[in-house]
Amino acid sequence: MNSIYPAIEMKDIVIEFPGVLANDHVNLTLQEGEIHALLGENGAGKSTLMNSLAGLYKPVFGTILVRGELVNFNSPRDAIAKGIGMVHQHFMLVPTQTVTENILLGLDEPRYVMSLKKFDKKILDLQEKYGLYVEPTTKIWQLSVGEQQRVEILKTLYRGANILIMDEPTAVLSPREIGELMETMRSMTEEGKSIIFITHKLGEVVDIADRVTVLRKGVVTAEGESMKGVTKKDLAQRMVGREVVFTVERSSHELGEVVVELENVSAINNRGLPALKDVSLSVRSGEILGLAGVGGNGQSELAEVITGLRQCTGYIAIQGEEISNFPPIKAIKQGVSHIPEDRTAVGTAPRLSLTDNTIMKGYRDKPIGDGWRINFQVAEDHTSVLKDQFNILAPSIHTPAGKLSGGNLQKLILAREINSEPKFLVAMQPTRGLDVGAIEDIRALLLEQRKNGAAILLISEELDEVLSLSDRIAVISEGKIMGIVDSENVDIDQIGMMMAGMEQERE
Ligand SMILES: Nc1ncnc2c1ncn2[C@@H]1O[C@H](COP(=O)(O)OP(=O)(O)O)[C@@H](O)[C@H]1O
């Protein structure tokens, strides 16, 4: 495997989509045996570049060399033949088949002469070598996301890949699984394999990469820089092209009247178990109440009862008007806006255009709806304005929402929800999975709403986010509010204790 040439040289790569120059004369060199991070915001062009290296897209310009040899891939098969394997962001496994079947799927060897035992042995060897444990006879649908990823990695290794491209592999993993994946990556490079590791998380680049290439809007802003002495801040700057403020400026101002009130609200979850227990809280105009807590402690159910998506006992009112156990339209009419946890399944209709998604909620009202029909011209003009105002990067207002990157999709949801001038905004994990630039934009938008007098319930597992944005912080554990503290002189240890289920000490 040792050659005087780099494993991969991509030179001057240009890839276009209608209305988007996804890769604008991009260079990337992967040395043998290194972990090379490919860093960039959502939509920067990382997946596109790597799809061309994996034989899925053809650049309109530029060259690719594999160990010094000029190649011209027409399909993933050609790339695999050169030892290049890609683990995609969205897995490509057959849910009803077993791990082994999926790993062998699509291989040339005819099934009838194949001894499953023998192949299992090769799989077991790979598992052993790289710590990629997953029971070979299990069906894919029975596996966790982390295990499914291991199957994808095994699949590429089985095909003899010695150059691995991993497209945002950590996005779907728990912190423990991320640690395990990093171990696997290290053992792969020790074996002489080379890895391109795509991410938009700065910390991960610092932790594991030997070198980094940064893309911004299709252009390289750091080309194969050594990671020695490079800080997160340096990386962030190259990624978004400006000094990133990691701490937000939260102006102090007078709070208004109480907008939202919850009294003794209880609810059960989908499995029939108690999810919320006697929750009482209120949020005032111009206030952000942050709800901190470990995920799965009743946060989703709380957002659902407020927005009318789940039944509850107790009392919920917006400006004195009860909304509990009414259909969601009642909450909308009362000025409740919702940034849901699941952007794709709940927040948007992926097949519909930007315009359709924007008017989804307001189509009944003037000027878009005029009693019996929708005025599409008004709807489109309105969407164009929002697209500019919220800096939503998309080819056009006719683009299906499903084609947007995570950050742009979230901006689209915010545009729709904020545009209705909500009295009360429920924001659930509003920045999860987004890159630094988009996180900054979204946080700024929330603070702007606060300034405009909206009451905001910010539900987030990111403690930093809760601490920096909130006026007051409520901590939830097992469906109960353990305490509510002022963010001015907050004691992190105390918050930690409450998150762990200990009630706030009374002074
Ligand atoms: N199949 C496609 N059709 C049209 N536009 C696309 C397609 N794939 C990606 N794009 C656009 O190309 C740009 C780069 O996307 P992508 O490579 O997925 O970015 P990243 O992986 O860095 O998030 C984005 O503006 C995206 O909307």
Ligand SMILES: [Mg+2]
């Ligand atoms: Mg991508």
